[in-house]
Amino acid sequence: MTTSKRRSFREPSLLTKILLQVAAIGILITVLFPIIWVFSVSLSPLNLIRPDGLNLIPKDATLEAYLQVIERPTGNPVSFFELAFNSMKIAGGTALASVSLGVLAAYPLSRLAFRGRTFIMLVILGVLMLPAVATLAPLFVTLNSIKLDLPILGAFNLRNSQLGVGIAIVSGSLPFAIWNLKGYLDTIPRELEEAAAVDGASQMRIFRSIVLPLALPAIAVTGFLGFISGWTEFYYSWMFLTQPRDFTLAMALSAMTGTYASAIPWPLVSAFSIMLTLPPAIVYLLSQRFITGGLAVGSVKG
């Protein structure tokens, strides 16, 4: 009696197996449906006014939408790579700034006792609660008040520049980086550092040769997350930037299909979406193990 019950626990019937497989494939179809749809629309010829049916491979399938996206995705005279370079500058710059400043600040917050530590932690926690949109008005007004009249470069307004967008992004990403890295450092055992301190190593030395190498996974993850959010940042760049040469990928996508677009250029939008998604998705898939490992360790400890 017991053995047969045990077997039924381990060996599900054929019918159960088939039903499970059907359910799993059904779920898979709902997951993949929008992705496949975008892909198949992106293969349509450019003169398509709108998709007229659900075809996996559309009639007269072509790659001309991708060529058009590379050359000139929007009405403005900017190519995909110019837009991507702008996004890259903003994403890379803000990720680098917040991670390098963040790891320096995370070290004393995790390891050293000093006056003002609790206060600083509370301030960071409070700031983290705010969504990025919540500091839009003061950042816009403040950055807009910094105007220079440079002799060669002409008039410069910090608000209407990628540097200004970068500053606005760092205002949110730096507190996040400090918090995330501090959480990770808290999980690293202290024995090595204590041994080094007994041997007379300075705090700077301990930080450079012990803490920094151990924190590399968390630094990479925090940097990656910062890069991803910068790569598709929308609120600040959409509000701050007015010159087409400064525009980013997210702004171009919004201009093509967003609230104020009159007619949707279907194949173009689809090809653009895929090209915007691929770089971060590929980086994620290649470094998946690394990232989920670093995330799990960093986020468990608050």
Place this chain on the structure above:
Amino acid sequence: MSIFTRVNRRSLTPYMFIAPAMIVMAIVTIYPLIFQFWMSFTNYGLANLRQGAPAPDWVGLENYVKILTSELSIPNYSFLRLFLYNIFWALSNVTIHIILGVAIALLLNHPGLKLKRLYRALYVLPVLIPPIVVATTWRNMFNQDAGAVNMLLGLVGQVFRIPPETFQLDWLRQVEDPISFIPLPLSYYAMLIANIWLGWPLNAVVATGALQAIPKDLYEAAEIDGAGKWASFKTITLTYLRPAMVPFAIYGFVVTFNLFSLAYFMSAGGPFGRTELLVTQAYRLVNERQLYAVGAAFAVVLFVILLTISLITNRISKATARYDDF
């Protein structure tokens, strides 16, 4: 204090490490926040933006009063409706995410399912897509004339001999409520579908992790004791799931509460601002209406709401602490 490396109390070392970040944060984060607080008591507007423009006037609590009593001079604005819709939006989404996430995790954890690894890898694909791409794609999917959703409904309808014209739904702009006794526009359901697609996979990942930590012999012991499937699900599975799912549900609630991309790009808050969220309203006040002072006050109100939510959720997560803490 013993967990901290002992340094001379007067040592400047900690400050040397923390100073660069604190100086930057003081300028780009703290100063704007203080400036925002001051702005919220003025009538700072477009006129004050020009160089050499006069300082804005002090108006006291006027902005706050107008926000809370819905007397802003912008169309379709009602604070109470915004707030209630925002809470309902987050609650309804997170509830569905968790139920689906747990159910699919149970499926993925079933010993009879083949190709588990493949399904697990493919199911998380939505998470890899940038939010702005997800939102614009679903906006296009719900397009009235050419969207995939209406076409799919038409194909399914053909099987039941329903003419395809029935499925020319204007998902994102239809004014009449689809279900007459539920005061929610059709665009809410469209965004709910999009956000379910986006939201359940991470819940399933978290639930799968928790399920795999359950010792198998607990189920066998329960079976031997004569417990049915439902009884062992309730007493074993749910007990082990709770400590992992509750914090994630709280996290999901806050993320969904502030989910800018769908409400902004899909429905643009429509019809008549009925699917607007607090964050998209905050963005519109500053970006479209150029009401900088009102936007600042609105952000302060939003901060108070989020602070209250996190104080409440803190109590919930403490009340449902880990099972091994008891």
